Amino acid sequence: MKRTNIFLLAGCMILAGTIFSSFEDAPTQQKKPARKASTQKAVSAEVMKRGKKVYESYCLACHQADGTGVPNMNPPLAKTDWVTGNKKRLINVVLKGLDEEIEIQGEYFSNPMPAHAHLKDQEIADVLSFVRNSFGNKAGQVSLAEVKAERNRMK
Amino acid sequence: MLKVSFFVTVFSGLVAMPALAGGSGCSDTSLLATAARTLVASNAASEIKVPAGFVAGIAADGLGNARHIAAATDGILFVKLERLKNGKGIFRLEDANKDGVYENITGFGNYGGTGIAIKNGYLYASSNEAVYRYRLNEKSEVLNPEAPDLVVTGLLDKRQHESKSIALDNAGNLYVNIGAPSNACQLVDRTKGSPGQDPCPILETAGGIWRFKADGKSQSYADGTRYATGLRNVVGLDWNNEVNELFVMQHGRDQLSQLYPEMFDAQQNAETPAEEMFMVKEGADCGWPFCYYDLQQKKKLLGPEYGGDGKKVERCAGKEQPIMAFPAHMAPNALLFYTGNQFPAKYRNGAFIAFHGSWNRAPLKQEGYYVVFVPFQNGKPTGNWEVFADGFAGVEEVKSPRDAKHRPCGLAQGADGSLYVTDDVKGTVYRITYKG
Numbered sequence: 310m311k312r313t314n315i316f317l318l319a320g321c322m323i324l325a326g327t328i329f330s331s332f333e334d335a336p337t338q339q340k341k342p343a344r345k346a347s348t349q350k351a352v353s354a355e356v357m358k359r360g361k362k363v364y365e366s367y368c369l370a371c372h373q374a375d376g377t378g379v380p381n382m383n384p385p386l387a388k389t390d391w392v393t394g395n396k397k398r399l400i401n402v403v404l405k406g407l408d409e410e411i412e413i414q415g416e417y418f419s420n421p422m423p424a425h426a427h428l429k430d431q432e433i434a435d436v437l438s439f440v441r442n443s444f445g446n447k448a449g450q451v452s453l454a455e456v457k458a459e460r461n462r463m464k
Numbered sequence: 465m466l467k468v469s470f471f472v473t474v475f476s477g478l479v480a481m482p483a484l485a486g487g488s489g490c491s492d493t494s495l496l497a498t499a500a501r502t503l504v505a506s507n508a509a510s511e512i513k514v515p516a517g518f519v520a521g522i523a524a525d526g527l528g529n530a531r532h533i534a535a536a537t538d539g540i541l542f543v544k545l546e547r548l549k550n551g552k553g554i555f556r557l558e559d560a561n562k563d564g565v566y567e568n569i570t571g572f573g574n575y576g577g578t579g580i581a582i583k584n585g586y587l588y589a590s591s592n593e594a595v596y597r598y599r600l601n602e603k604s605e606v607l608n609p610e611a612p613d614l615v616v617t618g619l620l621d622k623r624q625h626e627s628k629s630i631a632l633d634n635a636g637n638l639y640v641n642i643g644a645p646s647n648a649c650q651l652v653d654r655t656k657g658s659p660g661q662d663p664c665p666i667l668e669t670a671g672g673i674w675r676f677k678a679d680g681k682s683q684s685y686a687d688g689t690r691y692a693t694g695l696r697n698v699v700g701l702d703w704n705n706e707v708n709e710l711f712v713m714q715h716g717r718d719q720l721s722q723l724y725p726e727m728f729d730a731q732q733n734a735e736t737p738a739e740e741m742f743m744v745k746e747g748a749d750c751g752w753p754f755c756y757y758d759l760q761q762k763k764k765l766l767g768p769e770y771g772g773d774g775k776k777v778e779r780c781a782g783k784e785q786p787i788m789a790f791p792a793h794m795a796p797n798a799l800l801f802y803t804g805n806q807f808p809a810k811y812r813n814g815a816f817i818a819f820h821g822s823w824n825r826a827p828l829k830q831e832g833y834y835v836v837f838v839p840f841q842n843g844k845p846t847g848n849w850e851v852f853a854d855g856f857a858g859v860e861e862v863k864s865p866r867d868a869k870h871r872p873c874g875l876a877q878g879a880d881g882s883l884y885v886t887d888d889v890k891g892t893v894y895r896i897t898y899k900g
Contacts, residue, residue, distance in 0.1 A: 373864035379823040419623045423654040
């Protein structure tokens with residue numbers, strides 16, 4: 310019977326000492342590396358301070374103080390391609406929200422991300438510059454003009 | 465829809481071990497048990513704090529997002545996974561040598577989900593939109609792993625609060641939670657300034673418990689009854705055989721201070737609203753989305769989306785009141801009435817509740833991540849709740865949920881009266897026994 314064979318195999322694997330490594334699924338690695346910081350202007354302390362305030366008022370509840378999110382519910386903002394990658398896509402997550410199955414580091418999330426179109430363009434630029442340079446992220450600043458451009462596209 | 469090729473092992477390294485695939489020179493299955501015992505010795509069993517006289521060990525580990533668990537009368541366990549692991553959604557666990565470590569683990573079922581239960585020789589399991597059942601033989605082997613009966617189908621799954629927890633009574637009925645895909649039925653969910661909908665259209669197909677025939681085929685909304693309503697999301701529920709009634713644990717609403725900062729501060733948000741336990745009879749209305757329970761004021765209050773101000777009661781006076789309320793946001797994910805003889809008398813007919821642990825207390829530290837006990841007699845609590853098993857998180861303080869190494873999610877009473885607790889972070893199954 311098939312099952313018996315499989316128990317034997319499993320026993321062999323443990324014998325081979327592979328139990329710990331094989332038990333856990335390694336998290337899927339991010340495909341794209343973060344953009345090089347050197348090509349980007351450093352984000353000023355002033356922007357970081359303003360962005361942190363916006364983060365604490367509007368994002369922290371779901372994405373948590375350390376940007377690690379809530380397993381299976383709200384995704385992390387630490388080292389995700391959504392955060393450090395394409396700025397247009399990132400700005401649109403905040404303006405329009407997100408409610409579709411996305412995968413980050415092998416995980417999926419059941420909550421919806423509400424639209425934050427009620428935030429001012431400057432607040433969005435600040436908070437996104439903040440998250441792109443917090444929680445171990447290092448990526449370029451999001452400018453007011455970039456947020457305005459995406460906001461205009463919505464009209 | 466279901467296509468399961470055959471039973472496979474949970475060990476994901478299998479295909480990567482061609483040298484061993486022949487199986488030659490490795491014919492002693494007891495090696496597996498030995499290795500598993502080593503695993504226990506080196507694992508976090510001792511980190512779980514239980515009352516004097518109890519012992520917590522690890523029955524199995526590395527099972528993935530282990531959600532609910534069901535125990536058969538002969539000691540076999542079945543664990544439902546939220547996401548497939550190695551292509552399987554249900555694991556069958558067997559402890560052949562009865563040492564408390566479940567060394568024989570096989571998988572079947574190609575759907576993720578939460579609910580699992582055993583009744584009258586059938587194993588019931590749920591995906592996020594359907595309930596299936598499997599026939600078990602006298603050894604609790606699954607006779608139709610590839611072709612279960614489709615008992616219920618077409619239930620609402622809009623990602624949020626998607627799990628369909630199940631319970632069965634003694635009269636041939638199956639109870640299914642259909643969580644509301646919403647926080648408080650705002651026109652635009654979780655969005656500041658968006659009004660609450662009154663009436664709330666979600667309540668027609670979700671936000672309650674639906675009852676179906678346990679032996680029905682392909683039943684959907686039209687074939688079932690909305691048994692109880694006004695329940696935002698229930699993950700833990702159990703049929704109490706002492707009083708023959710359904711008991712449920714509601715996950716209370718989130719984000720009072722984020723949506724209404726002028727009314728609630730971070731501290732109030734962290735402490736409000738309570739997680740509620742209800743005994744629900746047919747037709748019960750537990751109040752969501754209009755009402756929430758304030759643990760400090762010990763009252764059901766009108767939600768701010770519906771004109772509430774943190775004091776007004778209005779229509780909430782007429783809603784079902786909780787039989788017990790617990791601190792906010794702790795996420796009760798499993799409820800089990802203990803009917804065994806192994807534990808001391810105080811535990812008989814009492815309720816164990818597995819709290820998954822909070823996230824919406826941030827920026828304050830998180831709470832929960834433990835199993836509590838509530839003494840009961842004749843379906844009524846006879847004392848306050850107390851922490852029964854703690855230490856799952858494995859850290860002093862959970863600042864954000866990802867700090868927690870394990871989160872309690874499912875409960876089952878074993879044939880010998882042991883209590884099993886599943887964890888959906890690492891897929892650990894704990895076994896708690898009483899040694900005296």
